[in-house]
Amino acid sequence: MAEAQPAIGADAVVTLRRIALDGGLAGETKLSCSGLAGDLDVSTQTASRRLQHLEEAGLIERETVGDGQWVSITDAGERTLRREYESYRRVFEEPEVLELRGAVTSGMGEGRHYISLSGYMAQFRDRLGYEPFPGTLNLDLDTESVRTRMGLSGFEPIPIDGWEDEERTYGPAVCYPASVTTTDGDAYDETHVIAPERTHHDEDQLELIAPVKLRDELKLADGNVLMVSVEESG
Amino acid sequence: MAEAQPAIGADAVVTLRRIALDGGLAGETKLSCSGLAGDLDVSTQTASRRLQHLEEAGLIERETVGDGQWVSITDAGERTLRREYESYRRVFEEPEVLELRGAVTSGMGEGRHYISLSGYMAQFRDRLGYEPFPGTLNLDLDTESVRTRMGLSGFEPIPIDGWEDEERTYGPAVCYPASVTTTDGDAYDETHVIAPERTHHDEDQLELIAPVKLRDELKLADGNVLMVSVEESG
DNA sequence: ATTACTAGTTTACGAGTAA
DNA sequence: TTTACTCGTAAACTAGTAA
Numbered sequence: 001m002a003e004a005q006p007a008i009g010a011d012a013v014v015t016l017r018r019i020a021l022d023g024g025l026a027g028e029t030k031l032s033c034s035g036l037a038g039d040l041d042v043s044t045q046t047a048s049r050r051l052q053h054l055e056e057a058g059l060i061e062r063e064t065v066g067d068g069q070w071v072s073i074t075d076a077g078e079r080t081l082r083r084e085y086e087s088y089r090r091v092f093e094e095p096e097v098l099e100l101r102g103a104v105t106s107g108m109g110e111g112r113h114y115i116s117l118s119g120y121m122a123q124f125r126d127r128l129g130y131e132p133f134p135g136t137l138n139l140d141l142d143t144e145s146v147r148t149r150m151g152l153s154g155f156e157p158i159p160i161d162g163w164e165d166e167e168r169t170y171g172p173a174v175c176y177p178a179s180v181t182t183t184d185g186d187a188y189d190e191t192h193v194i195a196p197e198r199t200h201h202d203e204d205q206l207e208l209i210a211p212v213k214l215r216d217e218l219k220l221a222d223g224n225v226l227m228v229s230v231e232e233s234g
Numbered sequence: 235m236a237e238a239q240p241a242i243g244a245d246a247v248v249t250l251r252r253i254a255l256d257g258g259l260a261g262e263t264k265l266s267c268s269g270l271a272g273d274l275d276v277s278t279q280t281a282s283r284r285l286q287h288l289e290e291a292g293l294i295e296r297e298t299v300g301d302g303q304w305v306s307i308t309d310a311g312e313r314t315l316r317r318e319y320e321s322y323r324r325v326f327e328e329p330e331v332l333e334l335r336g337a338v339t340s341g342m343g344e345g346r347h348y349i350s351l352s353g354y355m356a357q358f359r360d361r362l363g364y365e366p367f368p369g370t371l372n373l374d375l376d377t378e379s380v381r382t383r384m385g386l387s388g389f390e391p392i393p394i395d396g397w398e399d400e401e402r403t404y405g406p407a408v409c410y411p412a413s414v415t416t417t418d419g420d421a422y423d424e425t426h427v428i429a430p431e432r433t434h435h436d437e438d439q440l441e442l443i444a445p446v447k448l449r450d451e452l453k454l455a456d457g458n459v460l461m462v463s464v465e466e467s468g
Numbered sequence: 469a470t471t472a473c474t475a476g477t478t479t480a481c482g483a484g485t486a487a
Numbered sequence: 488t489t490t491a492c493t494c495g496t497a498a499a500c501t502a503g504t505a506a
Binding site for chain 1: 488489490491492
Binding site: 243245276277278279280283 | 499500501502503
Protein backbone atom coordinates (compact mmCIF):
# COMPACT_ATOMS: atom_id res chain seq x y z
CA MET A 1 0.00 0.00 0.00
CA ALA A 2 2.93 2.32 0.60
CA GLU A 3 4.08 2.25 -3.01
CA ALA A 4 1.53 3.86 -5.30
CA GLN A 5 -0.39 1.65 -7.70
CA PRO A 6 2.35 0.67 -10.18
CA ALA A 7 0.56 -1.90 -12.32
CA ILE A 8 3.50 -1.53 -14.69
CA GLY A 9 7.11 -2.62 -14.23
CA ALA A 10 10.09 -0.51 -13.37
CA ASP A 11 11.51 -1.05 -16.84
CA ALA A 12 8.40 0.48 -18.33
CA VAL A 13 8.84 3.59 -16.21
CA VAL A 14 12.47 3.88 -17.27
CA THR A 15 11.36 3.67 -20.88
CA LEU A 16 8.69 6.26 -20.29
CA ARG A 17 11.22 8.61 -18.72
CA ARG A 18 13.49 8.15 -21.68
CA ILE A 19 10.66 9.20 -24.00
CA ALA A 20 10.01 12.23 -21.78
CA LEU A 21 13.67 13.23 -22.00
CA ASP A 22 13.40 12.96 -25.76
CA GLY A 23 10.52 15.43 -25.75
CA GLY A 24 7.48 13.19 -25.41
CA LEU A 25 5.98 15.38 -22.70
CA ALA A 26 5.90 18.58 -24.72
CA GLY A 27 4.10 16.86 -27.56
CA GLU A 28 4.84 14.27 -30.14
CA THR A 29 8.43 13.25 -30.60
CA LYS A 30 9.94 11.18 -33.37
CA LEU A 31 11.47 7.95 -32.19
CA SER A 32 12.87 4.80 -33.67
CA CYS A 33 13.15 1.51 -31.85
CA SER A 34 16.82 1.26 -32.60
CA GLY A 35 17.54 4.73 -31.26
CA LEU A 36 15.50 4.06 -28.16
CA ALA A 37 17.19 0.68 -27.81
CA GLY A 38 20.59 2.36 -27.90
CA ASP A 39 19.61 4.85 -25.22
CA LEU A 40 18.19 2.15 -22.97
CA ASP A 41 20.95 -0.33 -23.77
CA VAL A 42 18.55 -3.07 -24.83
CA SER A 43 17.78 -4.78 -28.11
CA THR A 44 15.54 -3.19 -30.71
CA GLN A 45 13.04 -5.97 -30.14
CA THR A 46 12.82 -5.09 -26.48
CA ALA A 47 12.42 -1.41 -27.30
CA SER A 48 9.58 -2.29 -29.64
CA ARG A 49 7.91 -4.44 -27.02
CA ARG A 50 8.34 -1.79 -24.35
CA LEU A 51 6.57 0.74 -26.54
CA GLN A 52 3.74 -1.69 -27.16
CA HIS A 53 3.31 -2.29 -23.44
CA LEU A 54 3.33 1.42 -22.67
CA GLU A 55 0.66 1.97 -25.28
CA GLU A 56 -1.47 -0.87 -23.94
CA ALA A 57 -1.15 0.62 -20.47
CA GLY A 58 -2.40 3.94 -21.79
CA LEU A 59 0.77 5.80 -20.88
CA ILE A 60 1.72 6.80 -24.40
CA GLU A 61 0.00 7.34 -27.72
CA ARG A 62 1.82 6.73 -30.94
CA GLU A 63 1.58 6.57 -34.67
CA THR A 64 4.04 4.47 -36.59
CA VAL A 65 5.26 5.86 -39.89
CA GLY A 66 7.66 4.57 -42.45
CA ASP A 67 10.87 5.57 -40.78
CA GLY A 68 9.95 5.44 -37.13
CA GLN A 69 7.06 6.56 -34.98
CA TRP A 70 5.61 9.66 -33.39
CA VAL A 71 5.18 9.20 -29.68
CA SER A 72 3.54 11.40 -27.08
CA ILE A 73 3.05 10.80 -23.37
CA THR A 74 -0.55 10.79 -22.13
CA ASP A 75 -1.78 12.51 -19.00
CA ALA A 76 -1.71 9.15 -17.23
CA GLY A 77 1.89 8.73 -18.34
CA GLU A 78 2.83 12.15 -17.06
CA ARG A 79 1.18 11.40 -13.74
CA THR A 80 3.22 8.20 -13.53
CA LEU A 81 6.44 10.08 -14.14
CA ARG A 82 5.54 12.84 -11.72
CA ARG A 83 4.88 10.31 -9.00
CA GLU A 84 8.37 8.94 -9.57
CA TYR A 85 9.82 12.42 -9.50
CA GLU A 86 8.04 13.31 -6.28
CA SER A 87 9.32 10.10 -4.81
CA TYR A 88 12.92 11.13 -5.51
CA ARG A 89 12.19 14.64 -4.30
CA ARG A 90 11.18 13.16 -0.97
CA VAL A 91 14.55 11.42 -0.85
CA PHE A 92 16.72 14.43 -1.59
CA GLU A 93 14.80 17.62 -0.84
CA GLU A 94 13.59 19.15 2.36
CA PRO A 95 9.88 19.48 1.66
CA GLU A 96 7.89 22.60 2.39
CA VAL A 97 4.80 20.44 2.24
CA LEU A 98 4.56 17.02 3.82
CA GLU A 99 2.70 14.37 1.88
CA LEU A 100 1.10 11.83 4.16
CA ARG A 101 -0.96 8.81 3.27
CA GLY A 102 -3.31 6.88 5.47
CA ALA A 103 -6.43 4.79 5.61
CA VAL A 104 -9.65 6.08 7.11
CA THR A 105 -10.40 4.48 10.45
CA SER A 106 -13.23 4.90 12.89
CA GLY A 107 -10.96 6.12 15.63
CA MET A 108 -12.27 6.13 19.13
CA GLY A 109 -14.84 8.84 18.81
CA GLU A 110 -13.23 10.86 21.54
CA GLY A 111 -12.45 13.68 19.12
CA ARG A 112 -16.10 14.70 18.88
CA HIS A 113 -16.29 15.45 22.59
CA TYR A 114 -13.19 17.65 22.77
CA ILE A 115 -13.72 19.54 19.53
CA SER A 116 -17.11 20.79 20.59
CA LEU A 117 -15.90 22.16 23.92
CA SER A 118 -16.39 25.93 23.87
CA GLY A 119 -12.86 26.53 25.19
CA TYR A 120 -11.46 24.98 22.03
CA MET A 121 -14.22 25.98 19.63
CA ALA A 122 -13.69 29.70 20.20
CA GLN A 123 -10.01 29.35 19.30
CA PHE A 124 -10.79 27.35 16.16
CA ARG A 125 -13.09 30.13 15.01
CA ASP A 126 -10.46 32.77 15.68
CA ARG A 127 -7.31 31.05 14.51
CA LEU A 128 -8.48 28.65 11.82
CA GLY A 129 -11.28 30.83 10.47
CA TYR A 130 -14.06 28.31 10.79
CA GLU A 131 -16.05 26.30 13.27
CA PRO A 132 -15.08 22.69 12.73
CA PHE A 133 -17.56 19.87 12.44
CA PRO A 134 -17.70 18.37 15.93
CA GLY A 135 -15.62 15.30 15.25
CA THR A 136 -12.28 14.28 13.80
CA LEU A 137 -11.48 12.16 10.79
CA ASN A 138 -8.89 9.63 11.86
CA LEU A 139 -6.32 8.06 9.56
CA ASP A 140 -4.04 5.09 10.03
CA LEU A 141 -0.79 6.32 8.47
CA ASP A 142 1.36 3.91 6.49
CA THR A 143 4.92 3.28 7.64
CA GLU A 144 6.49 5.80 5.32
CA SER A 145 4.08 8.50 6.38
CA VAL A 146 4.80 7.81 10.04
CA ARG A 147 8.40 8.71 9.29
CA THR A 148 7.47 11.65 7.10
CA ARG A 149 5.21 12.95 9.79
CA MET A 150 8.19 13.54 12.03
CA GLY A 151 9.09 16.38 9.68
CA LEU A 152 6.10 18.22 11.13
CA SER A 153 8.33 19.26 14.02
CA GLY A 154 10.04 21.62 11.60
CA PHE A 155 6.77 23.36 10.83
CA GLU A 156 5.38 26.41 12.58
CA PRO A 157 2.13 25.25 14.16
CA ILE A 158 -1.07 27.17 14.83
CA PRO A 159 -1.28 26.93 18.63
CA ILE A 160 -4.47 26.03 20.45
CA ASP A 161 -4.19 26.91 24.10
CA GLY A 162 -5.15 24.62 26.92
CA TRP A 163 -7.40 25.74 29.74
CA GLU A 164 -9.12 24.39 32.80
CA ASP A 165 -12.55 24.45 34.33
CA GLU A 166 -13.88 23.35 37.71
CA GLU A 167 -13.45 19.66 37.01
CA ARG A 168 -10.22 19.21 35.04
CA THR A 169 -7.59 20.72 32.75
CA TYR A 170 -7.65 20.50 28.97
CA GLY A 171 -4.24 20.32 27.32
CA PRO A 172 -2.91 22.58 24.59
CA ALA A 173 -2.88 21.41 20.97
CA VAL A 174 -1.33 22.37 17.62
CA CYS A 175 -2.87 22.64 14.15
CA TYR A 176 -1.34 22.51 10.68
CA PRO A 177 -3.25 23.58 7.56
CA ALA A 178 -3.71 20.68 5.15
CA SER A 179 -5.61 19.54 2.12
CA VAL A 180 -6.82 16.02 1.47
CA THR A 181 -7.31 14.06 -1.72
CA THR A 182 -8.99 10.73 -2.22
CA THR A 183 -7.67 8.06 -4.56
CA ASP A 184 -10.55 9.01 -6.88
CA GLY A 185 -9.19 12.54 -7.14
CA ASP A 186 -11.81 14.23 -4.97
CA ALA A 187 -10.24 16.87 -2.77
CA TYR A 188 -11.04 19.11 0.18
CA ASP A 189 -8.66 21.92 0.95
CA GLU A 190 -9.80 23.64 4.14
CA THR A 191 -8.74 21.09 6.73
CA HIS A 192 -6.27 21.04 9.60
CA VAL A 193 -4.23 18.35 11.19
CA ILE A 194 -4.74 18.55 14.92
CA ALA A 195 -2.54 16.93 17.54
CA PRO A 196 -1.77 17.32 21.25
CA GLU A 197 1.00 19.85 21.73
CA ARG A 198 3.16 17.38 23.57
CA THR A 199 3.22 14.37 21.29
CA HIS A 200 5.98 11.93 20.56
CA HIS A 201 5.46 12.78 16.88
CA ASP A 202 5.95 9.13 16.14
CA GLU A 203 2.26 8.41 15.95
CA ASP A 204 0.70 6.28 13.29
CA GLN A 205 -2.65 8.01 13.75
CA LEU A 206 -3.52 11.35 12.18
CA GLU A 207 -6.53 13.44 13.17
CA LEU A 208 -8.14 15.94 10.83
CA ILE A 209 -10.72 18.63 11.44
CA ALA A 210 -12.66 20.60 8.84
CA PRO A 211 -15.71 22.85 8.62
CA VAL A 212 -17.65 19.92 7.18
CA LYS A 213 -17.99 16.24 7.95
CA LEU A 214 -15.23 14.96 5.67
CA ARG A 215 -16.53 11.42 5.87
CA ASP A 216 -19.73 12.52 4.16
CA GLU A 217 -18.25 15.27 1.98
CA LEU A 218 -15.78 12.86 0.36
CA LYS A 219 -17.99 9.77 0.73
CA LEU A 220 -15.38 7.99 2.78
CA ALA A 221 -15.62 4.54 4.30
CA ASP A 222 -13.25 2.85 6.70
CA GLY A 223 -10.16 1.64 4.85
CA ASN A 224 -10.32 4.26 2.09
CA VAL A 225 -6.89 5.72 1.44
CA LEU A 226 -6.50 9.46 1.73
CA MET A 227 -3.57 11.68 0.71
CA VAL A 228 -2.95 14.51 3.14
CA SER A 229 -0.83 17.46 2.07
CA VAL A 230 0.29 19.37 5.14
CA GLU A 231 1.45 22.90 4.40
CA GLU A 232 3.69 25.24 6.31
CA SER A 233 1.28 27.67 8.00
CA GLY A 234 1.74 31.42 7.66
CA MET B 235 25.83 5.86 -24.06
CA ALA B 236 23.05 8.27 -23.35
CA GLU B 237 21.83 6.42 -20.31
CA ALA B 238 24.40 6.49 -17.53
CA GLN B 239 26.20 3.27 -16.65
CA PRO B 240 23.42 1.32 -14.94
CA ALA B 241 25.00 -2.11 -14.54
CA ILE B 242 22.04 -2.82 -12.24
CA GLY B 243 18.44 -3.28 -13.15
CA ALA B 244 15.58 -0.86 -12.76
CA ASP B 245 14.06 -3.02 -10.04
CA ALA B 246 17.24 -2.68 -8.02
CA VAL B 247 17.03 1.10 -8.22
CA VAL B 248 13.40 1.05 -7.11
CA THR B 249 14.42 -1.07 -4.15
CA LEU B 250 17.26 1.28 -3.35
CA ARG B 251 14.92 4.26 -3.45
CA ARG B 252 12.55 2.47 -1.12
CA ILE B 253 15.40 2.02 1.37
CA ALA B 254 16.29 5.70 1.03
CA LEU B 255 12.68 6.68 1.77
CA ASP B 256 12.86 4.51 4.86
CA GLY B 257 15.88 6.43 6.09
CA GLY B 258 18.78 4.49 4.61
CA LEU B 259 20.50 7.65 3.38
CA ALA B 260 20.73 9.34 6.75
CA GLY B 261 22.36 6.28 8.30
CA GLU B 262 21.37 2.78 9.18
CA THR B 263 17.71 1.92 9.09
CA LYS B 264 16.01 -1.15 10.42
CA LEU B 265 14.30 -3.23 7.76
CA SER B 266 12.66 -6.58 7.41
CA CYS B 267 12.22 -8.43 4.16
CA SER B 268 8.52 -8.78 4.72
CA GLY B 269 8.06 -5.08 5.35
CA LEU B 270 10.13 -4.21 2.33
CA ALA B 271 8.23 -6.78 0.29
CA GLY B 272 4.96 -5.19 1.28
CA ASP B 273 6.16 -1.74 0.27
CA LEU B 274 7.45 -2.98 -3.08
CA ASP B 275 4.52 -5.33 -3.63
CA VAL B 276 6.71 -8.38 -4.17
CA SER B 277 7.30 -11.58 -2.22
CA THR B 278 9.57 -11.69 0.80
CA GLN B 279 11.91 -13.94 -1.14
CA THR B 280 12.28 -11.33 -3.83
CA ALA B 281 12.88 -8.64 -1.24
CA SER B 282 15.60 -10.78 0.30
CA ARG B 283 17.24 -11.38 -3.07
CA ARG B 284 17.02 -7.72 -4.03
CA LEU B 285 18.88 -6.80 -0.87
CA GLN B 286 21.53 -9.39 -1.63
CA HIS B 287 22.02 -7.99 -5.12
CA LEU B 288 22.24 -4.43 -3.87
CA GLU B 289 24.86 -5.50 -1.38
CA GLU B 290 26.86 -7.35 -4.02
CA ALA B 291 26.71 -4.27 -6.23
CA GLY B 292 28.12 -2.21 -3.39
CA LEU B 293 25.11 0.05 -3.18
CA ILE B 294 24.13 -0.84 0.37
CA GLU B 295 25.82 -2.19 3.46
CA ARG B 296 23.89 -4.24 5.93
CA GLU B 297 24.01 -6.35 9.04
CA THR B 298 21.39 -8.95 9.65
CA VAL B 299 20.19 -9.36 13.18
CA GLY B 300 17.63 -11.64 14.79
CA ASP B 301 14.53 -9.69 13.89
CA GLY B 302 15.53 -7.98 10.67
CA GLN B 303 18.54 -6.12 9.36
CA TRP B 304 20.24 -2.77 9.59
CA VAL B 305 20.73 -1.29 6.16
CA SER B 306 22.56 1.83 5.04
CA ILE B 307 23.10 3.19 1.56
CA THR B 308 26.71 3.59 0.44
CA ASP B 309 28.13 6.59 -1.39
CA ALA B 310 27.87 4.64 -4.63
CA GLY B 311 24.24 3.92 -3.86
CA GLU B 312 23.54 7.58 -3.17
CA ARG B 313 25.20 8.53 -6.45
CA THR B 314 22.98 6.04 -8.24
CA LEU B 315 19.87 7.55 -6.70
CA ARG B 316 21.00 11.09 -7.37
CA ARG B 317 21.53 10.28 -11.02
CA GLU B 318 17.95 9.05 -11.17
CA TYR B 319 16.75 12.15 -9.40
CA GLU B 320 18.62 14.46 -11.75
CA SER B 321 17.15 12.57 -14.64
CA TYR B 322 13.63 13.32 -13.45
CA ARG B 323 14.59 16.90 -12.69
CA ARG B 324 15.57 17.27 -16.32
CA VAL B 325 12.10 16.06 -17.25
CA PHE B 326 10.11 18.40 -15.03
CA GLU B 327 12.23 21.37 -14.05
CA GLU B 328 13.57 24.26 -16.02
CA PRO B 329 17.27 23.95 -15.28
CA GLU B 330 19.45 26.88 -14.29
CA VAL B 331 22.41 24.79 -15.33
CA LEU B 332 22.50 22.65 -18.43
CA GLU B 333 24.21 19.30 -18.16
CA LEU B 334 25.70 18.20 -21.46
CA ARG B 335 27.61 15.06 -22.28
CA GLY B 336 29.89 14.46 -25.21
CA ALA B 337 32.90 12.60 -26.46
CA VAL B 338 36.18 14.34 -27.18
CA THR B 339 36.86 14.67 -30.87
CA SER B 340 39.70 16.16 -32.83
CA GLY B 341 37.51 18.68 -34.53
CA MET B 342 38.82 20.39 -37.57
CA GLY B 343 41.49 22.50 -35.96
CA GLU B 344 39.94 25.67 -37.25
CA GLY B 345 39.31 26.91 -33.74
CA ARG B 346 43.00 27.55 -33.12
CA HIS B 347 43.18 30.06 -35.89
CA TYR B 348 40.21 32.16 -34.88
CA ILE B 349 40.82 32.11 -31.13
CA SER B 350 44.25 33.60 -31.50
CA LEU B 351 43.11 36.54 -33.62
CA SER B 352 43.77 39.72 -31.68
CA GLY B 353 40.28 41.07 -32.42
CA TYR B 354 38.80 38.17 -30.44
CA MET B 355 41.60 37.70 -27.94
CA ALA B 356 41.23 41.21 -26.51
CA GLN B 357 37.56 40.59 -25.83
CA PHE B 358 38.25 37.24 -24.18
CA ARG B 359 40.70 38.96 -21.83
CA ASP B 360 38.19 41.67 -20.96
CA ARG B 361 34.98 39.72 -20.76
CA LEU B 362 36.03 36.23 -19.69
CA GLY B 363 38.92 37.30 -17.48
CA TYR B 364 41.60 35.20 -19.12
CA GLU B 365 43.50 34.66 -22.33
CA PRO B 366 42.36 31.32 -23.70
CA PHE B 367 44.70 28.66 -24.93
CA PRO B 368 44.78 29.13 -28.70
CA GLY B 369 42.54 26.23 -29.63
CA THR B 370 39.18 24.73 -28.82
CA LEU B 371 38.28 21.40 -27.29
CA ASN B 372 35.59 19.86 -29.45
CA LEU B 373 32.95 17.44 -28.19
CA ASP B 374 30.53 15.22 -30.04
CA LEU B 375 27.33 15.59 -28.02
CA ASP B 376 25.08 12.62 -27.50
CA THR B 377 21.50 12.79 -28.74
CA GLU B 378 20.02 13.81 -25.42
CA SER B 379 22.56 16.58 -25.01
CA VAL B 380 21.83 17.91 -28.48
CA ARG B 381 18.28 18.46 -27.31
CA THR B 382 19.33 19.81 -23.93
CA ARG B 383 21.65 22.23 -25.64
CA MET B 384 18.68 23.98 -27.18
CA GLY B 385 17.93 25.25 -23.69
CA LEU B 386 20.99 27.45 -24.06
CA SER B 387 18.81 29.92 -25.96
CA GLY B 388 17.21 30.77 -22.65
CA PHE B 389 20.57 31.76 -21.16
CA GLU B 390 22.09 35.23 -21.13
CA PRO B 391 25.28 34.90 -23.17
CA ILE B 392 28.55 36.76 -22.85
CA PRO B 393 28.73 38.49 -26.24
CA ILE B 394 31.88 38.51 -28.37
CA ASP B 395 31.62 41.16 -31.05
CA GLY B 396 32.45 40.59 -34.67
CA TRP B 397 34.76 42.91 -36.57
CA GLU B 398 36.42 43.23 -39.94
CA ASP B 399 39.86 43.93 -41.31
CA GLU B 400 41.12 44.66 -44.79
CA GLU B 401 40.51 41.18 -46.08
CA ARG B 402 37.27 39.93 -44.54
CA THR B 403 34.70 40.10 -41.74
CA TYR B 404 34.78 38.01 -38.60
CA GLY B 405 31.37 37.13 -37.18
CA PRO B 406 30.14 37.71 -33.64
CA ALA B 407 30.08 34.87 -31.12
CA VAL B 408 28.60 34.05 -27.73
CA CYS B 409 30.16 32.46 -24.65
CA TYR B 410 28.62 30.64 -21.67
CA PRO B 411 30.58 29.88 -18.49
CA ALA B 412 30.91 26.15 -17.90
CA SER B 413 32.75 23.55 -15.93
CA VAL B 414 33.81 20.16 -17.21
CA THR B 415 34.21 16.81 -15.46
CA THR B 416 35.74 13.61 -16.77
CA THR B 417 34.30 10.19 -16.09
CA ASP B 418 37.20 9.72 -13.67
CA GLY B 419 35.99 12.67 -11.64
CA ASP B 420 38.70 15.13 -12.70
CA ALA B 421 37.27 18.59 -13.20
CA TYR B 422 38.16 21.99 -14.60
CA ASP B 423 35.92 24.90 -13.76
CA GLU B 424 37.13 27.95 -15.66
CA THR B 425 35.95 27.11 -19.15
CA HIS B 426 33.47 28.63 -21.60
CA VAL B 427 31.31 27.20 -24.28
CA ILE B 428 31.82 29.26 -27.43
CA ALA B 429 29.56 29.29 -30.45
CA PRO B 430 28.80 31.53 -33.42
CA GLU B 431 26.15 34.06 -32.48
CA ARG B 432 23.89 32.94 -35.29
CA THR B 433 23.73 29.20 -34.86
CA HIS B 434 20.89 26.82 -35.44
CA HIS B 435 21.40 25.67 -31.84
CA ASP B 436 20.74 22.18 -33.05
CA GLU B 437 24.39 21.33 -33.32
CA ASP B 438 25.86 18.07 -32.15
CA GLN B 439 29.26 19.68 -31.73
CA LEU B 440 30.29 21.71 -28.70
CA GLU B 441 33.39 23.90 -28.57
CA LEU B 442 35.12 24.79 -25.32
CA ILE B 443 37.81 27.32 -24.53
CA ALA B 444 39.84 27.63 -21.34
CA PRO B 445 43.00 29.35 -20.07
CA VAL B 446 44.82 26.01 -20.37
CA LYS B 447 44.97 23.23 -22.92
CA LEU B 448 42.15 21.07 -21.55
CA ARG B 449 43.30 18.07 -23.55
CA ASP B 450 46.54 18.02 -21.58
CA GLU B 451 45.19 19.32 -18.27
CA LEU B 452 42.62 16.53 -18.05
CA LYS B 453 44.70 13.96 -19.99
CA LEU B 454 42.00 13.59 -22.61
CA ALA B 455 42.08 11.39 -25.68
CA ASP B 456 39.62 11.23 -28.54
CA GLY B 457 36.50 9.37 -27.50
CA ASN B 458 36.77 10.20 -23.80
CA VAL B 459 33.41 11.27 -22.41
CA LEU B 460 33.19 14.65 -20.76
CA MET B 461 30.34 16.14 -18.69
CA VAL B 462 29.85 19.84 -19.30
CA SER B 463 27.87 21.91 -16.82
CA VAL B 464 26.85 25.17 -18.45
CA GLU B 465 25.86 27.88 -15.99
CA GLU B 466 23.73 30.94 -16.37
CA SER B 467 26.25 33.77 -16.68
CA GLY B 468 26.03 36.83 -14.44
C1' DA C 469 9.33 -13.84 14.30
C1' DT C 470 13.58 -13.50 11.01
C1' DT C 471 16.97 -14.55 6.34
C1' DA C 472 17.80 -17.19 2.46
C1' DC C 473 18.17 -21.63 0.13
C1' DT C 474 16.04 -24.96 -3.58
C1' DA C 475 12.73 -26.05 -6.92
C1' DG C 476 9.31 -25.01 -10.39
C1' DT C 477 6.96 -21.41 -13.07
C1' DT C 478 6.42 -17.21 -15.26
C1' DT C 479 8.18 -13.43 -17.47
C1' DA C 480 11.51 -10.81 -20.20
C1' DC C 481 15.02 -11.09 -23.29
C1' DG C 482 17.79 -11.38 -27.88
C1' DA C 483 18.26 -13.66 -32.42
C1' DG C 484 16.24 -14.41 -36.59
C1' DT C 485 12.85 -13.13 -39.88
C1' DA C 486 8.68 -11.25 -42.26
C1' DA C 487 6.23 -7.39 -43.97
C1' DT D 488 15.79 1.48 -43.41
C1' DT D 489 11.56 0.68 -40.31
C1' DT D 490 8.02 -2.34 -36.72
C1' DA D 491 6.91 -6.49 -34.70
C1' DC D 492 6.29 -11.41 -35.10
C1' DT D 493 8.02 -16.38 -33.48
C1' DC D 494 11.05 -19.07 -30.92
C1' DG D 495 14.53 -20.77 -27.75
C1' DT D 496 17.06 -19.18 -23.80
C1' DA D 497 18.12 -16.65 -19.71
C1' DA D 498 16.68 -14.15 -15.85
C1' DA D 499 13.37 -13.13 -12.14
C1' DC D 500 9.73 -14.45 -9.74
C1' DT D 501 6.79 -17.19 -6.05
C1' DA D 502 6.15 -21.22 -3.10
C1' DG D 503 7.92 -24.19 0.14
C1' DT D 504 11.33 -25.14 3.58
C1' DA D 505 15.52 -24.96 6.52
C1' DA D 506 18.27 -22.66 9.85
